[in-house]
Amino acid sequence: MEPIRRTALVEATIHEIGVSGTLDVPVSKIARRAGVSSALAHHYFGNKEQLFLDAMRHMLTLYAKEVRRGLSEVEGPRARLEAVVAAGFRPFNFQREAIAAWLNFYVLAQTSVGAQRLLNIYHRRLHSTLVHDLRPLVGDEAPRIARLVAALIDGLYLRHALLGDLTTGEEATWEVMHALDVALAASTREQVAAPTPADIPDGDLQ
Amino acid sequence: MEPIRRTALVEATIHEIGVSGTLDVPVSKIARRAGVSSALAHHYFGNKEQLFLDAMRHMLTLYAKEVRRGLSEVEGPRARLEAVVAAGFRPFNFQREAIAAWLNFYVLAQTSVGAQRLLNIYHRRLHSTLVHDLRPLVGDEAPRIARLVAALIDGLYLRHALLGDLTTGEEATWEVMHALDVALAASTREQVAAPTPADIPDGDLQ
DNA sequence: CTCGTTGTTGATTGACGGGTCAATTAAAAA
DNA sequence: TTTTTAATTGACCCGTCAATCAACAACGAG
Numbered sequence: 001m002e003p004i005r006r007t008a009l010v011e012a013t014i015h016e017i018g019v020s021g022t023l024d025v026p027v028s029k030i031a032r033r034a035g036v037s038s039a040l041a042h043h044y045f046g047n048k049e050q051l052f053l054d055a056m057r058h059m060l061t062l063y064a065k066e067v068r069r070g071l072s073e074v075e076g077p078r079a080r081l082e083a084v085v086a087a088g089f090r091p092f093n094f095q096r097e098a099i100a101a102w103l104n105f106y107v108l109a110q111t112s113v114g115a116q117r118l119l120n121i122y123h124r125r126l127h128s129t130l131v132h133d134l135r136p137l138v139g140d141e142a143p144r145i146a147r148l149v150a151a152l153i154d155g156l157y158l159r160h161a162l163l164g165d166l167t168t169g170e171e172a173t174w175e176v177m178h179a180l181d182v183a184l185a186a187s188t189r190e191q192v193a194a195p196t197p198a199d200i201p202d203g204d205l206q
Numbered sequence: 207m208e209p210i211r212r213t214a215l216v217e218a219t220i221h222e223i224g225v226s227g228t229l230d231v232p233v234s235k236i237a238r239r240a241g242v243s244s245a246l247a248h249h250y251f252g253n254k255e256q257l258f259l260d261a262m263r264h265m266l267t268l269y270a271k272e273v274r275r276g277l278s279e280v281e282g283p284r285a286r287l288e289a290v291v292a293a294g295f296r297p298f299n300f301q302r303e304a305i306a307a308w309l310n311f312y313v314l315a316q317t318s319v320g321a322q323r324l325l326n327i328y329h330r331r332l333h334s335t336l337v338h339d340l341r342p343l344v345g346d347e348a349p350r351i352a353r354l355v356a357a358l359i360d361g362l363y364l365r366h367a368l369l370g371d372l373t374t375g376e377e378a379t380w381e382v383m384h385a386l387d388v389a390l391a392a393s394t395r396e397q398v399a400a401p402t403p404a405d406i407p408d409g410d411l412q
Numbered sequence: 413c414t415c416g417t418t419g420t421t422g423a424t425t426g427a428c429g430g431g432t433c434a435a436t437t438a439a440a441a442a
Numbered sequence: 443t444t445t446t447t448a449a450t451t452g453a454c455c456c457g458t459c460a461a462t463c464a465a466c467a468a469c470g471a472g
Contacts, residue, residue, distance in 0.1 A: 021316035037421045103313045110227040155361025186388040243451050
């Protein structure tokens with residue numbers, strides 16, 4: 001019984017946050033939607049923050065699955081990169097619920113170490129995936145370009161989510177891929193033209 | 207008397223949101239910090255949302271001033287673009303208060319038309335500034351590249367704010383400018399390779 | 413048939429918060 | 443001096459909410 005209730009509560013959390021746009025939703029409301037009492041929610045999750053964090057973990061899991069699915073369908077670095085990018089712009093990620101969850105997640109990450117940890121996991125996962133497929137294309141430049149692509153994804157996502165800047169997710173994907181191709185071309189040209197590895201100002205860490 | 211109280215309240219709002227990280231701060235607390243009663247805050251602003259929106263407007267004003275200041279010190283499209291980008295990554299924008307205000311602003315923008323309006327203003331302002339200086343460099347590609355740069359700024363900001371991804375704002379600026387230069391080069395090369403409608407009409411270059 | 417375990421809840425609590433309003437003070441106008 | 447207006451507040455209403463707790467149901471094991 002426990003696992004059923006837990007997932008019901010997690011899904012209800014995502015839903016209610018999506019409806020209100022805020023983390024400021026009564027646990028009782030979430031519980032009602034999950035068909036249980038608020039006391040049970042506390043019984044299983046301890047407190048509201050943990051409940052939300054579990055919900056976010058759930059979303060991240062779905063997202064990761066989506067990425068894997070996309071990756072399994074293609075071959076070659078460039079196509080794999082496109083798959084990763086495209087996964088981030090699938091309609092799934094632009095449902096009210098997902099947007100609300102992410103934005104509130106960011107807010108929470110300022111003050112909650114749990115949220116910070118989770119956010120770091122997401123970032124590191126994305127980064128290492130990108131680097132993995134970038135390395136064969138640009139070698140040592142991979143980390144830098146990965147950061148660039150990741151930032152671009154986040155930025156476009158934000159704009160798309162809050163302003164309907166780009167109409168479709170495909171367009172956003174195209175935009176990122178175009179930028180990526182340009183960066184790729186520039187990087188390889190650079191390596192041929194001027195064999196300068198470190199033109200980045202000194203020391204970086206972690 | 208009124209203007210004094212208003213700005214005191216606005217500044218107190220920014221401060222308290224910065225401390226708590228949340229919009230979920232009692233008006234009474236904000237008022238106390240401003241040295242007035244919560245009733246007065248309501249008297250002047252009507253409700254909490256308006257108070258916060260005014261605070262956000264205030265921040266946006268400061269930011270715009272910063273951009274103008276940067277622009278006034280340089281000349282030429284490329285330098286002006288750098289000034290705009292750099293303004294976004296100045297320490298000012300990375301104080302707790304600014305980060306908290308922005309993140310909560312995003313959250314609010316999901317549901318508040320007032321916040322949406324304000325966000326649109328910010329976006330349009332940035333966009334038109336970028337386009338203005340991009341046009342002489344890349345002609346019709348200006349809007350597309352402007353969107354790219356804007357998204358990159360937002361994305362890097364987010365990562366810098368929540369993860370300390372890049373160490374310094376200068377580095378972030380450099381990252382954006384590098385991407386921009388690459389895009390610029392690609393764009394002009396494209397135009398040389400494949401003849402396109404009349405661009406590079408008026409104006410200087412570089 | 414009873415006992416212990418698991419799942420579940422209603423009721424309650426202690427605290428807080430937004431927004432309102434009658435009433436006070438201070439200053440300006442007449 | 444009297445009247446009017448602006449500035450400001452304390453107290454309060456009504457509502458909410460997170461978290462706790464004691465208790466009840468269901469049920470399989472012995």
